[in-house]
Amino acid sequence: MNIFLTELNLWIALILITPIASFLNHHGTVRLFYGKAIASEEMLAITPRGLQDTLSDPNYNWLFFLIQITRALVIFGLFYIGTITQGLLALFIVFIVALILQKKVLPSPNSRFWAYGLLRTISNREANYKLKGDSMRSEEMKAAKEALIDYLERSKP
Structure with missing residues (x-):
């Protein structure tokens, strides 16, 4: 019930x-x-x-x-x-x-902890899509990962 x-x-x-x-x-x-x-x-x-x-x-x-x-x-x-x-x-x-x-x-622009967790998730997804042979989604994950890495580099304290 x-x-x-x-x-x-x-x-x-x-x-x-x-x-x-x-x-x-x-x-x-x-x-x-x-x-x-x-x-x-x-x-x-x-x-x-x-x-x-x-x-x-x-x-x-x-x-x-x-x-x-x-x-x-x-x-x-x-x-x-x-x-x-x-x-x-x-x-x-x-x-x-x-x-x-x-x-x-x-997320707060002053905090970077969320970006690291997201980066790990995206990296795992990219690897999973590569294993499954889904190159389009794998490329999307790669582009997202690159954008996130770029953000982390630019936002270093």
Whole structure:
């Protein structure tokens, strides 16, 4: 029963997120730290090219990003008990995350720790795609890795 209610809350949150996100995107107020985004079913990698691109970029599925955050909250059990209030709380947290990203608070340009973790993830993906023979995605990962290395070199203290 609890799992059913949690899934119900997820759908309620997603139904409420859609018009809010559409409104913000339509008026061009939502921006992300986003360069060349490599999005797949498993991962979203953010690299430091074009940090001012809007979420309306046709190559970036921003609503999918918000949905993934909501799903992660449910999966990690923050809202396992399952009430309408908790579903609305999930929506609130997702909306706050979107505002944080809009105001460029996360990731902080002064902190480089996120870049190193992302670099490792991208390197692993590049190796996996090479092994699978997917040269196009492997090249995308290589380009993202080069951009991130360039960023790390330029942002040395």
